[in-house]
Amino acid sequence: MALYEVHARKWENGWELQVADVGVTWSPSLVEASARAKEFVCAQLSLDERTVHIDLQPQVNKDLDQLAVEARRAVHMADEATRIATVKVREIVQGLTEAGLSLPDIAQYLEVPQRRLEELLYG
Secondary structure, X not given: OEEEEEEEEEEOOEEEEEEOXXXXXXXXXXXXXXXXXXXXXXXXXXXXXXXXXXXXXXXXXXXXXXXXXXXXXXXXXXHXXXXXXXXXXXXXXXXXXXXXXXXXXXXXXXXXXXXXXXXXXXX
16 A cells, blocks of 8 residues: 655645645645545556555644644543543442442542443443
């Protein structure tokens, strides 16, 4: 599988897509950019779409791009913390249930709203 790096830059008519070592095309939206870039690469190089992978790197401006990196990192860390919390909550709930506590009592014991506890357990 071939990997193509695509720098997507916002402009007034959509997104300019610069494909390394291939050329430049465009997309009306960022949502469509990967598919457009893949079609472009395949057409330019006569490749099968199944063999092409696009690494889309959107760019707006230096400050916003840096903020986006930080936001993605924070979301990733939050997702990981939620995954860890879910494992721990399921483990403690099992033990507390075996000790005879009801779900409302467990929520109170853990100082977690029952609705949030249920999200972690079943969501």
